[in-house]
Amino acid sequence: MRGNLVFWFMPLLSLLSLQCKKEVRPNLFFSSDFAYEFSDVEKKEFFSGSKIVLINFPFYKRVCLIKLYPKSYVKIGDAFRRGKEIRIFLESVSGVVVLKAQECNFFFRELVFSDGELRINANGKLFFEVIDGEAKFHEFKIKKGQGYSAETREIYVLPREVKIIFPRDNAEVFIPLFLWEKIDKAKKYFLEIAIDENFLKPVFFSEIEDNKFFPQSLTLPRFSRSYFWRVWYELEDGRSSFYSEPKVINIPNF
Incomplete structure (x- = not known):
């Protein structure tokens, strides 16, 4: 009898988990020329063209923002909320893409980023640059003011700001x-x-x-x-x- 209860209980947990997982969809937050013809919201593919485009996942008191500089591209995979946790998976990135997060989890390859500001520089080589906050890549912890080169697998200090x-x-x-x-x-x-x-x-x-x-x-x-x-x-x-x-x-x- 106890074994039967276990078999019934596990599918019930799976069903409840699926019901609690709610898809979230991106919105156009701002475009520097208010034009959006290069993007496909349904496919969750965004190309900035010659402009800067910002993509927002609206949540109360949370920030889930993607900023595309000119000639940049991002494809968003799964994006969902489960309980209090928000997860957004990026499938592909090129050009210069900035993530701004507050209690929002971004995933790209082996990168995990939840709070602060992160710049992804994917012009040939791939760099993750933490402007504010902290990120994780594999076992590496990338702190504010540091970058990570996916090519050399090294952490470096960001070049100083210009005066x-x-x-x-x-x-x-x-x-x-x-x-x-x-x-x-x-x-x-x-x-x-x-x-x-x-x-x-x-x-x-x-x-x-x-x-x-x-x-x-x-x-x-x-x-x-x-x-x-x-x-x-x-x-x-x-x-x-x-x-x-x-x-x-x-x-x-x-």
Whole structure:
């Protein structure tokens, strides 16, 4: 009789487990041009094209956010909530993809990331770079300010942030000139402008080979008089740096 109870009890547990597992689906959170024709939400495949795209899994008091920089791609596999635990599995990543998490578990290959900010750099080589928080890859623990090379299987310290030279913080900008220090062995720099200081609502992004950006003109959407901007860079070996300290620019009223 006891054996029969065990046989009946195990299928019941499996059924309850399936009922508690609820699929979660991604939403478009923000696109720098509000266009989304390159993405397929049903297949959970996202390609950013020439813009920055943010994908959100909305949960109360939790953060499950994926940020795709231009020319980047992510394919999401299983994504579900079971009890208080949220699990999101990434099947494929290319380009530069940032994960922002708070009580949200991201999985990619052998990587596990739950809280903070992680940048995946998958341009040929594969790097996991922890901007904030902590990640695990196999038996390795990757802490804030560290990166992990999947090719060499080594943990390294992220290159330091670049120092901003011009314009000064909170300056009114009449001429679109941005200048920062030159970094030895830097292959390229990235300039990002956003409405918010967390750069979750970007309005401009540019990849630059020099340590200055001086276009003939620069058009920003008139959401606000003030914008935040920052710079980061990629070295010749593919590793990327911390972000610079965000600075504020003010657009004069004409």
